[in-house]
Amino acid sequence: MAVSMQFTLTFTAALPSYNLYRYYGRAASSSVDFSGTNTYLVGQSNPYILVDTGEGRDEYSHVLEDALKDLSIDIHTTEADISDIILTHRHGDHIGGLPSVLSLLRRRWAERHPDSRPFPAPRIHKIPFSHPQLGTLLDSLPPDSFAPDASGKRLHDLREGQTFKITSAEPSNSNDSEYSLEVIHTPGHTPDSICLYLPADRALFTADTILGHGSTVFEDLAAYMASLRKIIDFGSSDGSGEQKYDILYPGHGPSVSHTHVAMYLRHRVDRENQVLKVLSSSPPSGDHWTAWTIVKDIYADYPQSLWEPAARSVDLHLRKLEGEGRIQRAGGEGHHTGWEFVE
Numbered sequence: 001m002a003v004s005m006q007f008t009l010t011f012t013a014a015l016p017s018y019n020l021y022r023y024y025g026r027a028a029s030s031s032v033d034f035s036g037t038n039t040y041l042v043g044q045s046n047p048y049i050l051v052d053t054g055e056g057r058d059e060y061s062h063v064l065e066d067a068l069k070d071l072s073i074d075i076h077t078t079e080a081d082i083s084d085i086i087l088t089h090r091h092g093d094h095i096g097g098l099p100s101v102l103s104l105l106r107r108r109w110a111e112r113h114p115d116s117r118p119f120p121a122p123r124i125h126k127i128p129f130s131h132p133q134l135g136t137l138l139d140s141l142p143p144d145s146f147a148p149d150a151s152g153k154r155l156h157d158l159r160e161g162q163t164f165k166i167t168s169a170e171p172s173n174s175n176d177s178e179y180s181l182e183v184i185h186t187p188g189h190t191p192d193s194i195c196l197y198l199p200a201d202r203a204l205f206t207a208d209t210i211l212g213h214g215s216t217v218f219e220d221l222a223a224y225m226a227s228l229r230k231i232i233d234f235g236s237s238d239g240s241g242e243q244k245y246d247i248l249y250p251g252h253g254p255s256v257s258h259t260h261v262a263m264y265l266r267h268r269v270d271r272e273n274q275v276l277k278v279l280s281s282s283p284p285s286g287d288h289w290t291a292w293t294i295v296k297d298i299y300a301d302y303p304q305s306l307w308e309p310a311a312r313s314v315d316l317h318l319r320k321l322e323g324e325g326r327i328q329r330a331g332g333e334g335h336h337t338g339w340e341f342v343e
């Protein structure tokens, strides 16, 4: 049984974050250790695009450095290691590695260019959404370690449909639109969550919107379900009837089949139907159903320790139904708010 808990992914500082996928073309390689945050170095040679930075553990810098030094690829000495860092959302286990990644890039550039050639500082991109944790992190970065946008803002605003060219090992591919990452805004897990589509690899990077293991959490269920529908529609939108992506590269856990998106949506729809079914039966006290009494009904056979997280999940469903004008509050507070159908 999957019980969704809100905010559990916000701080996972105790976990390693050195799972690194590198895009080499259609043959993808990825780490076997999936206990931390996945980051993705995308491109067939430098300058690469780095998707997320982990939470900032020392081991990660070493793994990233080894990947950047990999002798099996040609390093373009006059080019940056990484030109762009794309942050999939604001959570600490995805952005916390920024300071160490930026200092690694600076150090490597200085080592590679003892002639003190100016450092090509990377751009950092994110869907605009301010948050104190992010502000504090950005304040801690040396100003010359990254390139602000044209107006001087530290982060470059990502927008829906924006594309990033990725480096191809074949110069003849350099104008091929397949060699690009496309931004899809998928709010729900957080308001600023994105997925990234890589046509050349038939892949979708899903960050925390779809995970490789466990079940994800969300701040806004209505937005989250709409985002799942959006990426399902996106996958089948080329008119040929062929699915545009087959594989999902998540923020945590191993890569999984694209069918996980529909599976996640099905799970939420089933839970919503379960909640609606309970709401239409007579409440136990003869009054109104609450998140708590709904959980006691649905989870009667499960340990009571699961009821609290389950109540948070049910509460998100109740708030979604309220937002849709299908149910309304009838007194009480928190998990004990009574709910009734809107006539």
Ligand SMILES: [Zn+2]
Pocket (backbone or CB within 6 Å): 009, 010, 089, 091, 189, 208
């Ligand atoms: Zn997250």
